């Protein structure tokens with residue numbers, strides 16, 4: 001008798017528990033995710049925080065000929081005031097061991113159009129101080145501006161959306177253009193590739209051209225990246241995954257749909273990706289490449305070059321260690337200049 005009763009109670013408790021777990025996992029969690037823009041943003045912009053107030057150049061960074069500076073983004077009236085932190089990294093050819101950082105004429109270099117400019121946009125987990133090794137390779141070719149997005153590093157601003165971040169970069173692009181006649185290249189890594197691609201499509205509307213676009217470890221869209229995540233994959237068993245987990249990313253303005261913006265890129269493109277990238281599968285770079293090849297007209301929009309590096313430990317963050325990178329950049333610049341002389 002008693003043991004029968006226990007058995008029934010046990011079964012009921014188990015059933016209730018299973019029901020509650022199922023309810024939490026399949027109903028409550030997706031609904032919380034859907035309703036919390038904060039949780040969504042912490043996934044897409046994990047390093048968004050007000051960081052150290054001043055990234056002054058110190059010996060810690062082991063790089064010289066660099067100016068730390070801040071640019072205000074004009075306030076469009078309805079949102080917050082934003083000040084972006086950036087580094088101006090002089091081209092190697094004018095950097096000398098004998099000079100101190102404050103002895104360079106940084107503004108003068110900016111107006112010397114012989115130096116090609118590179119706008120460098122980093123990934124979603126870093127700030128501008130984290131890519132010294134890459135800057136050292138790229139400054140052999142470029143005069144670099146490395147920017148921190150709003151909310152990143154010591155840039156101010158908290159309203160992180162694709163629209164706002166692309167608009168911020170548009171302001172920086174124009175800030176450079178107002179001071180320099182140099183040709184401007186844009187280089188985006190990971191999230192930065194999404195911002196860069198959208199930026200160039202946006203500039204096109206104003207008939208402004210970059211000379212070349214480099215996409216380092218790019219993705220097709222944030223929703224596509226999420227779909228590769230095991231947890232999000234697991235949720236494919238519920239029919240409301242699209243509505244509760246995927247659509248909010250788009251509705252809340254953080255999808256960075258490069259696969260569609262790349263069609264409006266009217267300059268040569270170079271895509272770099274490693275086969276062992278653990279954050280963004282290289283298949284996405286392949287897909288982006290195919291889209292760029294098939295949906296653009298290379299005759300007047302420029303060629304697309306794709307370098308897929310074999311799985312040798314470069315992953316998502318160490319593409320600068322590719323021994324051929326310098327040569328690939330050199331050839332790309334040459335191609336961009338030829339294209340620009342002919343078309344722009």
Ligand SMILES: *[C@@H]1O[C@H](CO)[C@@H](O)[C@H](O)[C@H]1NC(C)=O
Nearest residue numbers: 078079080159161163164253
């Ligand atoms: C955040 O920026 C968006 C534009 O992307 C704007 O529509 C919205 O009003 C802003 N929100 C706040 C709280 O300022």
Ligand SMILES: *[C@@H]1O[C@H](CO)[C@@H](O)[C@H](O)[C@H]1NC(C)=O
Nearest residue numbers: 074075077078079080081082
């Ligand atoms: C933005 O800056 C302007 C000019 O400095 C100032 O008048 C305004 O109050 C600031 N707005 C906010 C929201 O801080």
Ligand SMILES: *[C@@H]1O[C@H](CO)[C@@H](O)[C@H](O)[C@H]1NC(C)=O
Nearest residue numbers: 043044046124190191222225
């Ligand atoms: C941003 O960072 C997160 C966490 O590190 C990563 O999983 C995600 O794929 C990144 N997203 C994008 C679009 O780069």
Ligand SMILES: *[C@@H]1O[C@H](CO)[C@@H](O)[C@H](O)[C@H]1NC(C)=O
Nearest residue numbers: 294295296297298299300301
């Ligand atoms: C690309 O554009 C050129 C010049 O406008 C045109 O002659 C050519 O047919 C186009 N190619 C394709 C594949 O559409």
Ligand SMILES: *[C@@H]1O[C@H](CO)[C@@H](O)[C@H](O)[C@H]1NC(C)=O
Nearest residue numbers: 298302303304335336338339
């Ligand atoms: C673009 O690619 C075509 C076909 O491979 C090639 O003939 C052409 O020279 C390339 N254009 C530039 C500017 O490199």
